[in-house]
Amino acid sequence: MNTFSPGFQGRTHRFEGRLPPGQYPTEDFPVLSAGPTPNVPTDSWTFSVVTEDGTARDWNWEQMKALPQEEPEVDIHCVTRWSKFGTRWQGVPFDAFLDDVETAADFVMAESYGGYTTNLPLEDLQDGKAWLVHTYDGYPLSPEHGGPARLLVPHLYFWKSAKWVRRIRMMPDDDPGFWESVGYHNYGDPWREQRGWSD
C-alpha cells in the first residue's frame, strides 16, 4: 500500500508510451539557460564544422538557408521534467553539414554564441536524428529559445540541443560540456532517465 502523499490524486495518465519516466507534459514552452541571452544578428551569423585536424567548413545565414530544409515535428524532453509533444520546427538536417566532412572522431562538442557547450557522440547527429533549426511553429526562432539557430536533437534531453550554436568541433576523445561538467549526465537519454552523474 502506498504510504506517501495521502489524498494526492494526480491527473496525467493519458500519455503512456509517449512520456518518458519522471516527466510531465506541458503546453507551454519553458526556457532553461544558465546566463543571459546572447543577441546574434543573422547578418553576422556563421556556423562551422571543424574537424580534429582544424579543417573548418563555414556557412553564413544565406548559405545555410539554401541547404535542403526539413520540417520535423517531434516531442522534446527537458531534464527539468517537462515534455512538450508535437513541436514543429524548420531547419537543415544535420547530415547536410557532415556530407563532405572527413573525420575519424567519434564525439563532437557543440559550441554556442555566449560560450555554452555540450558534448555528443557524432552518431547522434547523423542519419536523420538531428537538425539545425531556425524556425519554430512557423516563426523565426526567438532568442530565448536559441535563435537565430539552435541544434535540435530530440531523442536526448533538451540541454543537448544547444541554443545559439555556432560551431561543431570534432573530438577524438569525449570531453564534458557545460552542464555535463556540473552534475548532468554525459549522454542524457530521457527514456533511460539519464539525468545526473549518479544515474
Place this chain on the structure above:
Amino acid sequence: MPGSWRSARLVARRPENATARTLLLEAPSWPGHLPGQHVDVRLTAEDGYQAVRSYSLAAPADGGRIELGIEPALGGEVSPYLADTLPVGADVEVTGPLGGWFVWHPERRGPVLLMAGGAGIVPVIAMVRARREAGSTAPFHLLYSVRDPDRVWYQDELAAPDASLRVDTLYSRNAPPHTPRLPGRVRASDLPPPPPPPTSPPSGTAPAAPSDAAPGTVPSSGPPSSFPSREGKEADLGTQCYVCGPTGFVEHVGNLLVTAGYPPELIRTERFG
C-alpha cells in the same frame, strides 16, 4: 538507477503571503546542499501514479530539516496539493540536492547582486540566509521585484536591518503609499552601476567584448568567451549576479544587466515556468 529517493515528512507549514507557503520537511540523512540548489519532490496517488516537480530550497539545511518555498500554480497538479492539502505529519519523497550552477559558495568574498522576481525569491533568500549563517561579509544587494505589497515573501526578515545586505523592493503594479519609485517592471535606473572593468584582466579570464560592439552583441569571429567560467579566483573580483524569476523577468533583467555593462559570464540565471 534514476535518482535516489528518500522519504521526507512534512513537519510544519507556514504562510508567506495569501498564496505562498513555506514547507519544513524532515528528510533523515539529508546530505546538505548549497544555497540556490533545488530538490525534486515525488507524489504517489493511490493507484500508483506518480508526479515529480522541482522546488527550490529556501535555507541551509538544519540536519535533516529542509525548507521549501511553494507558490501554487493555478490549476497545477502538484503545487496546490503541496501548498494546502498535504497533511502535516505525512510523507512525500525527495531527491537531491540538484543543480550545480545557480549556487553561491559561502567562501566567495566578492560582491553579489541578487535579482528576484516574484517566487524567484526562494533560491535567493537561501543565499542571503547562507551568508548570514556563514558569517560572511561579502556585500550583498538584493533587488526584489514583486507585483503588490501583499505578494512579498519573507517580509519581516528582509526588513530587518543588516549593514552589508541592502534590499530594494521594486513593486511592479501597486506600491505602498509614499513609495518614491513609480510601480513598474525593473528599469535600468533601478540597477546599481556595474563595477568598472579591470584595465588589464588577470590571466585566465574571458576576453572582454570589443568596446565597439553593441551591448549584448556577441562578436562573430574570434574565440568563444570562456562563458560561465567555473568558480575560480578571477571570478572573485567581479560582482556575481544571480537572476531568478519567471522567464519574462529573467530575459528582461538579463538584457538590462548586459546593457548596463555587467559581464555576461558573471550573470547566472534560473527561471520558473
